Amino acid sequence: METLITLLVGVLVSTATYLLLSKNLIRIVLGTAILSHAVHLLLMTMGGLKGGSVPILDDGTETYTDALPQALILTAIVIGFAVTAFFLVLVYRTYQSVGTDNLNEMRGSKDE
Structure with a gap:
């Protein structure tokens, strides 16, 4: 099971990297959100996916x-959600004031 989740983390990281390298601000925000979820899955996998009981000392089980x-x-996850919401508001405000979400157009270059 851990191998499957590790492969899923690899796919999520590669997708997030692709989105982060784009010129569109919305894709960059989505890339950061996907990358944070990939890190969450990686931390959960590193913590171990073994089953066990709750850590209560009165119980007779031995695995916790x-x-x-x-x-x-x-x-x-809560912090990542707040940061993503802030990024989305920042991108929306930038789009309102500049009129575009393309990074090259914001920079002033005419290359596509």
Whole structure:
């Protein structure tokens, strides 16, 4: 299972890299969002996908699941959502004031 998720992370990182290298601002924002989700999946995979019980000492089970990677990823998802929302508002405001979302046109070069 970890191999499959690692391959999925590789596909997400390559897709995010492709989007980050484009000239469109919306694609760049989507690329950063996809890259952050790829990192979340990678951290979850590195934390281990093993099953176990909740870490309560009164129970008779011997295998426990570590809740720290899940808590860290949940925090990172919330922060990533806020940053993506901020980027989208920033891109919208830039589009309103400049009139384009193409980086070459914003820079002033006429090359396509």
